[in-house]
Amino acid sequence: MKLPNLTPALLLLPSIPGAYCWGALGHQTVAYIATNFVQADTQTFFQGILNNKTSSYLAGVASWADSFRYTSAGRFSAPFHYIDAEDNPPASCGVRYARDCGEAGCIVAAIQNYTTQLLDPSLDAASLKMAAKFIIHFVGDIHQPLHVENLNMGGNGIHVNFSGTPTNLHHVWDTAIPEKLIGGYSLADAYKWADTLSTSIRSGAYKPLASEWLKGLDLSDPVATSLAWAEESNAYVCTTVLPNGVAGVQSQELSGAYYETAAPVIQLQIARAGYRLARWLDLIAAGVKTDL
Ligand SMILES: *[C@@H]1O[C@H](CO)[C@@H](O)[C@H](O)[C@H]1NC(C)=O
Numbered sequence: 001m002k003l004p005n006l007t008p009a010l011l012l013l014p015s016i017p018g019a020y021c022w023g024a025l026g027h028q029t030v031a032y033i034a035t036n037f038v039q040a041d042t043q044t045f046f047q048g049i050l051n052n053k054t055s056s057y058l059a060g061v062a063s064w065a066d067s068f069r070y071t072s073a074g075r076f077s078a079p080f081h082y083i084d085a086e087d088n089p090p091a092s093c094g095v096r097y098a099r100d101c102g103e104a105g106c107i108v109a110a111i112q113n114y115t116t117q118l119l120d121p122s123l124d125a126a127s128l129k130m131a132a133k134f135i136i137h138f139v140g141d142i143h144q145p146l147h148v149e150n151l152n153m154g155g156n157g158i159h160v161n162f163s164g165t166p167t168n169l170h171h172v173w174d175t176a177i178p179e180k181l182i183g184g185y186s187l188a189d190a191y192k193w194a195d196t197l198s199t200s201i202r203s204g205a206y207k208p209l210a211s212e213w214l215k216g217l218d219l220s221d222p223v224a225t226s227l228a229w230a231e232e233s234n235a236y237v238c239t240t241v242l243p244n245g246v247a248g249v250q251s252q253e254l255s256g257a258y259y260e261t262a263a264p265v266i267q268l269q270i271a272r273a274g275y276r277l278a279r280w281l282d283l284i285a286a287g288v289k290t291d292l
Pocket residue numbers: 051052053054056057059060061
């Protein structure tokens with residue numbers, strides 16, 4: 001999703017809360033799910049790096065990267081939130097690292113970069129903290145199908161309506177559908193949503209699937225690991241995001257039938273992201289210990 005180089009004020013953002021990437025609600029929910037599943041040592045490790053001993057140590061920083069990208073100091077990180085899969089939905093979907101990861105970087109390279117940094121015991125505290133905040137955020141973003149799609153700037157250029165309000169398809173996936181589903185966007189809403197999804201992972205509908213979600217996680221190969229997440233996420237562009245191409249959604253109202261098919265995929269992707277983030281943080285914390 002290459003956004004034109006505009007200042008935030010110039011971007012067309014129909015609603016303020018969580019205006020880009022999974023909105024704050026999605027990112028905080030991913031973070032709280034991870035909080036529910038990390039091991040005790042992992043919690044101690046990241047509470048130390050993030051200098052926050054509350055139960056919101058991950059959720060509180062989960063959408064930081066979305067404000068940072070619009071600052072002059074953080075502009076370099078804007079391309080790290082996505083990978084521009086140059087596929088051809090809905091006829092064919094697919095991600096190719098060499099083709100799709102641009103020279104300025106991409107989400108897969110960023111996950112590798114900041115994972116490697118977290119494993120470096122010689123890194124200073126400020127850089128470790130930034131690396132942790134990036135990982136918490138990017139593992140969320142990579143599970144949003146339109147963060148793994150080049151078409152129309154990841155759907156930012158596809159005009160649609162949602163509940164009678166003109167917006168764009170990217171925003172519908174980041175924010176409008178999650179907020180309609182949950183009925184709010186506060187930290188408390190994220191906490192509750194994470195609780196529901198965590199219960200589903202432990203003992204509900206997601207229980208038989210969750211061990212599959214952790215297959216292929218390999219700390220020694222963050223590119224292969226995150227590319228598999230990207231492939232899975234991007235496949236939804238063909239099946240659920242644009243099953244009838246751009247013409248199927250352009251200028252349409254998406255809060256009805258479209259919402260009904262998209263919302264379950266969004267729930268699944270948020271749950272996967274949170275559960276995988278927990279394991280990824282576990283592997284990092286254990287990896288650092290082994291190195292010492
Ligand atoms: C920890 O994070 C929470 C959530 O962002 C915040 O409310 C709290 O003030 C933070 N605590 C410290 C000590 O920074």
